Amino acid sequence: MPAGNTHARYGAVSKSLHWLTALLILTIIPLGLIANDLAQDIRNPDIATTAAMTARTALLFSLHKTLGVTIFAVALVRILWALVQPKPAPLYPGRRLETLLAQTVHWLLYGSLLLVPLSGWVHHASTTGFAPIWWPFGQSLPFVPQNDRIAELSGALHRLLVQVLGAALALHVLGALKHHFIDRDTTFLRMWPGGAADSAPTSPAPRGTHHSAAPAIAALAVWGLALSVGYVAGTFPNPREHHAPDTALPMVQSEWQVTDGTIEITISQMGSPVVGRFEAWTAQISYSDTNTPGPVGAVETRIAVESLVLGSVTKQAVGADFLDAQQHPVAVFSAPIIRTETGLQAPGTLTLRGTTLPLTLPFTLKMSGDTAHMKARVVIDRMDFGIGTTTRDAATLGFDVDVSIHLTAQRQTGIE
Ligand code: HEM
Ligand code: HEM
Incomplete structure (x- = not known):
């Protein structure tokens, strides 16, 4: 031919x-x-x-x-x-x-x-x-x-x-x-x-x-x-x-008022990183800017789980198998703030999907007058909180969830 x-x-x-x-x-x-x-x-x-x-x-x-x-x-x-x-x-x-x-x-x-x-x-x-x-x-x-x-x-x-x-x-x-x-x-x-x-x-x-x-x-x-x-x-x-689900959280009175910030998570799906963020959260922060080691304040962060945006897998992530936003709409991190010899940390607890576990959040703080810029990163294991336990294959969905927090807070005068 x-x-x-x-x-x-x-x-x-x-x-x-x-x-x-x-x-x-x-x-x-x-x-x-x-x-x-x-x-x-x-x-x-x-x-x-x-x-x-x-x-x-x-x-x-x-x-x-x-x-x-x-x-x-x-x-x-x-x-x-x-x-x-x-x-x-x-x-x-x-x-x-x-x-x-x-x-x-x-x-x-x-x-x-x-x-x-x-x-x-x-x-x-x-x-x-x-x-x-x-x-x-x-x-x-x-x-x-x-x-x-x-x-x-x-x-x-x-x-x-x-x-x-x-x-x-x-x-x-x-x-x-x-x-x-x-x-x-x-x-x-x-x-x-x-x-x-x-x-x-x-x-x-x-x-x-x-x-x-x-x-x-x-x-x-x-x-x-x-x-x-x-x-x-x-x-x-x-x-x-596109309208975000109703994820309104009650306003909080805070000595330090967050003016800007992100709570971002990175997971590994099929070996590729997928980055998402929580759109709705509040933080109640007290902090005295001293150099003496010991307790210097406290923080309580409440996160509306339903406000997660995680690319094409958002719905799946907040669904019953994973974060189960319907049963557990709010995640809470609550901790004292401690100044140690090496820096600042918040050794507290994280409540996620109805499970409360200890979590220490090391962070850095840059002060300029009454404004504080905070950065923190911590890795949690989703299995510890019973998230996606039916997906036990880490190659499909990694166990580590990398949490990265950036925020700017303004000292409020008049609140003690
Ligand atoms: C599965 C069943 C298919 C049959 C029975 C079939 C049959 C034919 C026949 C008989 C010709 C010649 C037409 C002529 O001489 O005037 C032809 C040409 C052609 N076919 Fe198919 N075809 C099939 C699938 C496809 C598919 C899946 C594509 C592409 C998506 C395709 C693209 C073309 C094109 C572009 C020509 C023109 C080729 C040219 O003149 O350079 N065909 N096909
Ligand atoms: C000639 C080549 C291709 C054909 C004929 C084809 C055909 C299709 C069909 C029939 C569907 C289902 C659509 C539906 O249910 O409404 C689909 C979905 C999809 N295809 Fe392809 N495809 C092709 C190439 C590709 C390539 C190269 C990629 C990516 C590299 C791709 C990615 C996808 C994805 C991600 C979906 C799901 C879309 C969604 O989320 O709705 N396809 N494709």
């Missing part, structure tokens, strides 16, 4: 690339659908998430993504090959509408082979909390920051572009079947390995097969239409629709 195309039939390289792509596409679509279904179950607070479910979902997504980038690479080779090869001419150039439809679908398929994996890839690179691509080249993409908004948009785009691909593929396969079984012509056989049309003589470019821009324009119009319909149907989430 000759490697190159002629104007009458496809060569071995085009056929191999075509059927390899077909096999990959027909594998990756069900993989994506099944993995996405499992992910929905995990996000659903009414369904208990088991470690086996999480591991299966991660495995399917890793497989999906790895096949997806493979498709992208195969598509690049295929498109380059198609550009330098003669294109077998339509068998019925006289049937103008049918030819336009077939060629528009070919453009949609070629375009989808680039756009669908790219949108998935951007979604992957911008998401916190993900199943990795199985390759050694890293998980991020240049110019794509980890950002929830980009992740949502690219995820919606991926699902929309997949639908265009699905519709184009359905028309393509129906067309191939029609040619084979109804028209009984050689359209299918000239693409099939060893098909009868292979024996067709090499022919010069038939007359009337000039390249027209119409199919490409029609394909662009289809994508444009799909995006518009998706937009109108609300496929692309509006950031203003």
Whole structure:
């Protein structure tokens, strides 16, 4: 079988690339659908998430993504090959509408082979909390920051572009079947390995097969239409629709009033760090700025557990298996502040998910007048607090939770 195309039939390289792509596409679509279904179950607070479910979902997504980038690479080779090869001419150039439809679908398929994996890839690179691509080249993409908004948009785009691909593929396969079984012509056989049309003589470019821009324009119009319909149907989430859950905590009177601060946590999911933060918390702090070792104050921090933002796994993290915000809405750290020879520390207790355990928080303090800048870092073991005990595999979800606190507090005059 000759490697190159002629104007009458496809060569071995085009056929191999075509059927390899077909096999990959027909594998990756069900993989994506099944993995996405499992992910929905995990996000659903009414369904208990088991470690086996999480591991299966991660495995399917890793497989999906790895096949997806493979498709992208195969598509690049295929498109380059198609550009330098003669294109077998339509068998019925006289049937103008049918030819336009077939060629528009070919453009949609070629375009989808680039756009669908790219949108998935951007979604992957911008998401916190993900199943990795199985390759050694890293998980991020240049110019794509980890950002929830980009992740949502690219995820919606991926699902929309997949639908265009699905519709184009359905028309393509129906067309191939029609040619084979109804028209009984050689359209299918000239693409099939060893098909009868292979024996067709090499022919010069038939007359009337000039390249027209119409199919490409029609394909662009289809994508444009799909995006518009998706937009109108609300496929692309509006950031203003996101409202934080009601996590209001009662105001506290404090000798030192926090004016700015973050409580950040970092966990390791599938070997990659995922950073999150609590949006709602209060701190009641008393502190006298003396250099004498011994007790110098006290702190009580109350954290609204439901206010956690942890990328795409936020709902799962505050759900029953993990932090269980519904049963245990507030986490409390309460401690005296002690000045030691080496620095400041708060040796107290942390109550999380209904479990109270001792926790010592070493911290640094920079004073400038009546303003204090505090920094602290501590690592806790989620298993000690019964968090995610069904996910016992540290490779899936690490046991260590790195807590990092930065805050600025202002001394309040008039409160003793
Ligand atoms: C699985 C079922 C599939 C069947 C039965 C099938 C059949 C065919 C046939 C018969 C042709 C030749 C059409 C002609 O000569 O005018 C063709 C071409 C083509 N197919 Fe498929 N195909 C399938 C899957 C796919 C998939 C999954 C893709 C890509 C997403 C794809 C993309 C294309 C493209 C772009 C062409 C045009 C090739 C060119 O002219 O360079 N096909 N297909
Ligand atoms: C031609 C290649 C690809 C095809 C045909 C494809 C197809 C699909 C399908 C059918 C779904 C399920 C959509 C739904 O249930 O609504 C999906 C979801 C997904 N795909 Fe792909 N995919 C491809 C490439 C990729 C790549 C390269 C990545 C990442 C590197 C990726 C990441 C994802 C992710 C993360 C989801 C879940 C999206 C969500 O959260 O809603 N995909 N894909």
